Each structure stands twice: as C-alpha cells, then as structure tokens.
Amino acid sequence: MSDAAAPPVLEARGLTTGYDEVPIVRDVDVTFARGAITAIIGTNGAGKSTVVKALVGLLPAWKGDVRLDGRDITRMAPHLRVREGIAYVPQGRIVFPEMTVLENLELGGFTLASDRTKLAANMERVLQMFPRLAERRAQLAGTMSGGEQQMLAIGRALMSSPRVIALDEPSLGLSPKFVEMVFATLIELKKAGYTIVMVEQKASRALEISDWGYVMHLGRVAFHGEAATLRDDEQVKRAYLGELPPELAARFAETESETT
Numbered sequence: 001m002s003d004a005a006a007p008p009v010l011e012a013r014g015l016t017t018g019y020d021e022v023p024i025v026r027d028v029d030v031t032f033a034r035g036a037i038t039a040i041i042g043t044n045g046a047g048k049s050t051v052v053k054a055l056v057g058l059l060p061a062w063k064g065d066v067r068l069d070g071r072d073i074t075r076m077a078p079h080l081r082v083r084e085g086i087a088y089v090p091q092g093r094i095v096f097p098e099m100t101v102l103e104n105l106e107l108g109g110f111t112l113a114s115d116r117t118k119l120a121a122n123m124e125r126v127l128q129m130f131p132r133l134a135e136r137r138a139q140l141a142g143t144m145s146g147g148e149q150q151m152l153a154i155g156r157a158l159m160s161s162p163r164v165i166a167l168d169e170p171s172l173g174l175s176p177k178f179v180e181m182v183f184a185t186l187i188e189l190k191k192a193g194y195t196i197v198m199v200e201q202k203a204s205r206a207l208e209i210s211d212w213g214y215v216m217h218l219g220r221v222a223f224h225g226e227a228a229t230l231r232d233d234e235q236v237k238r239a240y241l242g243e244l245p246p247e248l249a250a251r252f253a254e255t256e257s258e259t260t
C-alpha cells in the first residue's frame with residue numbers, strides 16, 4: 001500500500017515538538033493510509049513516542065500541522081481527538097487495576113456516554129474479539145497477566161469507535177506467546193478496517209505485519225517506505241533490525257542516517 005493509493009486518514013507535516021524548551025522531534029512528515037498498518041521504528045530515544053503524543057494531542061506541535069481526513073486538528077484537545085476517531089494505547093498497558101474488566105472497557109467509551117446503543121454494540125464487539133476478556137469480565141484488571149492487560153488496553157481503545165488506533169510499544173515486556181497475540185490482534189484490527197499506527201521495538205516483526213514504515217533517528221525520519229522494502233534495505237537491516245548489537249547499531253545509525 002503506497003500513500004498514493006488511499007487518501008491519508010491521519011498525517012503530520014513539518015512536525016516539531018519537544019519537552020519544555022528542548023526540541024526533540026524536528027520537521028517530521030508522517031502519513032497514515034486508511035486501513036493500513038504503519039510502523040514507527042528506531043533506536044531508543046529517537047522520538048517515536050513523542051511523535052505519537054503529538055498526533056493524539058498530548059504534546060502541542062511547535063511547528064507544522066496534524067490533519068485528520070484532511071482537516072486541521074493541530075490545536076485540538078486530546079479528548080476531542082478521541083471523539084473524532086483517534087484512539088491511543090499508551091506504552092505500558094495502563095489499565096485501572098482496581099476496576100473490573102467491564103468497568104475498564106466502559107471507561108473507554110466515555111466520549112460516547114450519551115449513546116447507550118453504540119456503547120453496548122462496541123462492548124459486544126470487543127468481548128467477541130477478545131474471548132479472554134469476556135471470560136474475565138468481572139475480574140479486577142490488576143489481577144490479570146500482562147498480555148491480558150494489553151488486550152484490555154486495546155479493547156478499551158476500541159470502545160470509543162475509533163478509526164485510527166495509535167499504539168505505543170504494544171508488545172513491550174510481554175511473553176513471546178502474548179507478543180504474537182498482540183500482533184495477531186493488530187492484523188485482525190486491520191482486517192476490520194481500522195487504521196493502525198504502531199510504535200514498536202520489535203522492528204523486524206513489526207515491519208512483517210505492516211504496510212508502511214518510518215524509521216526514526218535522533219528526532220527525524222531517517223528512512224520511510226513500504227514495509228517490505230525497508231525490511232530488505234541493507235542500511236535499515238544493519239542499523240535497526242537487530243542484526244548487530246545495539247551499541248554498534250547505534251554507531252552505524254549515526255553515520256548513515258543522513259540518506260533516505
């Protein structure tokens with residue numbers, strides 16, 4: 001899937017942002033095609049999470065703009081972006097541990113509070129998609145395994161009727177079985193028509209299930225393209241796809257990130 005094939009549902013142009021006075025991400029262009037999985041990969045500290053936070057409105061854009069279906073949402077508050085169809089699954093599978101699975105899911109639908117019919121339909125859909133959550137619906141979220149909590153975090157995001165789901169490191173810290181379950185879930189979400197934005201450490205595996213990829217380095221996009229092409233690119237392979245120890249990979253990235 002190329003950007004030209006489908007109109008982008010979400011995009012940022014010339015995005016610059018950071019924390020306090022320090023710019024972290026500089027002049028980043030990212031485009032997310034409708035119905036595609038797009039991976040954002042790159043070394044630790046490259047600015048991947050920062051880009052996603054700016055997309056979902058948790059960080060202001062200092063320069064550049066963010067568009068949803070072509071409409072400028074650069075200054076829109078995060079909860080309004082949720083209402084407009086952008087759901088965010090932050091890093092660390094954050095759930096409310098003292099609340100049940102159902103209560104956690106209900107919270108995900110807060111933007112639909114007045115639409116009981118839609119809430120019920122979304123709940124039904126999520127429980128169907130995640131049978132483990134259905135079985136454990138009355139269980140306190142904090143007593144579930146990490147993998148189950150990640151399913152819950154994703155399920156909660158689906159409760160807001162999103163079109164775009166942005167996930168930050170969804171597989172981080174999970175056992176191999178649950179890592180695969182998360183990736184299988186993302187493929188299922190794509191089949192169901194959602195647009196997926198995914199930040200991942202497991203870069204090689206992420207590109208395998210993605211249509212398009214961005215490789216970030218030192219706050220900029222160093223490479224981008226079709227996921228299959230990136231996976232075969234010698235420079236990307238060497239520096240970012242885990243074929244070298246991280247220290248060496250970082251050194252390669254340093255010297256080679258200027259070319260795209």
Ligand SMILES: Nc1ncnc2c1ncn2[C@@H]1O[C@H](COP(=O)(O)OP(=O)(O)O)[C@@H](O)[C@H]1O
Pocket residue numbers: 019024042043044045046047048049050051
């Ligand atoms: N809350 C914060 N306050 C100040 N600096 C931060 C904060 N979060 C991240 N940074 C800095 O921004 C850089 C990029 O962070 P991040 O976007 O989280 O990288 P990545 O997700 O690619 O690992 C890091 O070097 C980090 O030092």
Ligand SMILES: [Mg+2]
Pocket residue numbers: 048049050091168199
């Ligand atoms: Mg991060």
